[in-house]
Amino acid sequence: MVATALTEARVWELLDEVLDPEVPVLSILDLGIVRGVRVADGQVTVDITPTYSGCPAMNTIATDIRLRLLAEGIANVTIHNQLSPAWTTDWMTPAGRQKLQAYGIAPPVDGTATGHVLNLFGQDTAVRCPQCQSDNTRLVSQFGSTACKASYQCNDCYEPFDYFKCH
Amino acid sequence: MQAVPSESAALATYPAEVRQQLFQYVLQLADTSLILGHRLSEWCGHGPILEQDLAMANIALDLLGETRSLYQYAAELEGLGRTEDDLAYLRAAVEYRNPLLVEQPNGDFAHTIVRQFLFDNFHYPFLQQLKSSPDERLAGIAEKAVKEAAYHLKWSSEWIIRLGDGTPESRQRVEKAIASLWRYAAELTTPTTAEKALQAACIIPDYATLQPAMAAHLAHVLEEATLPTPPASTFALAGGKQGRHSEHLGYILTELQYVQRAYPGLTW
Known part of the structure; x- marks a missing residue:
């Protein structure tokens, strides 16, 4: 039925x-x-x-x-x-990005999913601290607690946080 | 309960000989990712600092994911009813087709970094080209894995630079690792009979076309690291892709296959 x-x-x-x-x-x-x-x-x-x-x-x-x-x-x-086309963070919905931010994980910076990776010692710019909203943050490690996250730290409030990295 | 992989429409259209070569080749790729991933996972809980311990575990996981996709495809190509688990857990060392580089022991952190860098500097440009393979399954696996391999190459390149241009201690260790591991690098780009046939059929990239990108990135990283270029004439050690392995592989498989051999037929 x-x-x-x-x-x-x-x-x-x-x-x-x-x-x-x-x-x-x-x-x-x-x-x-x-x-x-x-x-x-x-x-x-x-x-x-x-x-x-x-x-x-x-x-x-x-x-x-x-x-x-x-x-x-x-x-x-x-x-x-299904492997192809390969998943990209650009497919994450705006609502999903807001939920991540509220949960304490910085969402992927929009539209930067490709092209930056072999910029040695470079990092995604404007990764916003999900605690204090400061853009003054630094990359700690490109690899984090799960495959899809990088580790960042805020230079203003000093909180370490997960960043859902661009892919 | 597992999700089923999408089927390859092209599978049936390969002549038997090509299908056999492709099986051998996909197995070689799978073995390579599995063994290197296993080596990296040996660091788990032993890394020099927490973030790098996590980095190695992350890279190991990426490689293991690539391995599973490849073994699933290899099992279909073989068509004898073997599964990905049979291929990973129930083959002897002489049946493994990974190049010797990836089975070399971890050594110190510098040794692991140099091994990873030599592999990544091949893996990334290789996957970039494999994405365009007319074989849809290989192209799909490459399209997925290349994004991950880019992060791996960035990581290992940056560490070569930090260690080379770091302290006298780190520099001495990375130089020693290069002197020890450089001889294994050439096997990555030396094609086997099956690889030559698949290259001639334009199913996989011609490794000669990867050389400019590999040489340029190697030169750039070594220069930033203030390290000398290893001599081109170094005697090369090879044979892993033909099943002639160093003694290390047996020990890896002993650990990796222990549960399946102790409890035959066990599944999750």
Whole structure:
């Protein structure tokens, strides 16, 4: 009964309730990792893409998607893991960026996802401290607590913080 | 419960011989990332400072992710029902196809950095070109991994510069590491029979076309590090890509494969 009324729009709504296990204030839609949804003959197909090749959360996310859909009686689900086109932080939604900031993680600086990387000793500019909003911050390490984050420190309030690095 | 990888439409269209060469080659790439990732993960909890301990664990994780995509593709190319786990856990050292560089022990931090830099300086330009491969699966894996490899190369390049242009102690250590590891670098760009065939078929990049970018970045980093250029005529050690390994690989596999051999068929 549920399956006959099922629309792609409804699946997207349900997917917006699936949270990223590592940054649980973001939905997987905020993160931009859901690349497609198809509904045909009661069969649901969801395309997801990893943020990083080794993202350990992908299996958990796939399980969480199945569980959320199952709770609505949708059992016939295929999840495709798609590598190309490769995920970029430019796909993160404006709402997602605001949620990250409020959670204490600096969101990726918009539109700088490519081109800067081999600038040795360079860092992303205008990374704003999520605690005191100062732009006077410094890179501590390009690698942080998860694959998608870098470690920064604020030069004004001295708080160390995570930066969701451009990718 | 795992997400299924998207299927390659091109898989069926390769002639059997090319498919076999591609299998060997994808296996070689996977083994290379796996073994280097394992070496880096040995640092976990032992890094000189917390941030660099995390950096090495992060890079190891990126390499492991690339490894899984490659083993999954290799298993499909082989078509004998083996899985990514079978390929990683149930092959002997002589069946591994990684170049000798990546199995060399960690040594001190400078030794690990030099090993990483020599690899990254190949890996990054290589993936940049592999992105354009007509093989959609390899191109997709490269498109994903190249963004990560850029961060790796930045990290290892900066550390070569810090260590070379650092204290007398750090300089002496990085010089010693270069003297020890330089002889392994040439194997990365020396094609095997399978690689030559795939290069001729334009499925993978011709390594000669990578050389200008590799040489330019190497020269730039060494100059910034105030380090001398290693002699071009150094005797090269090779054979890993043909399965002739140093004694180190056996010890790595002993640890890496222990659980699967102790509990055959175990899955997560």
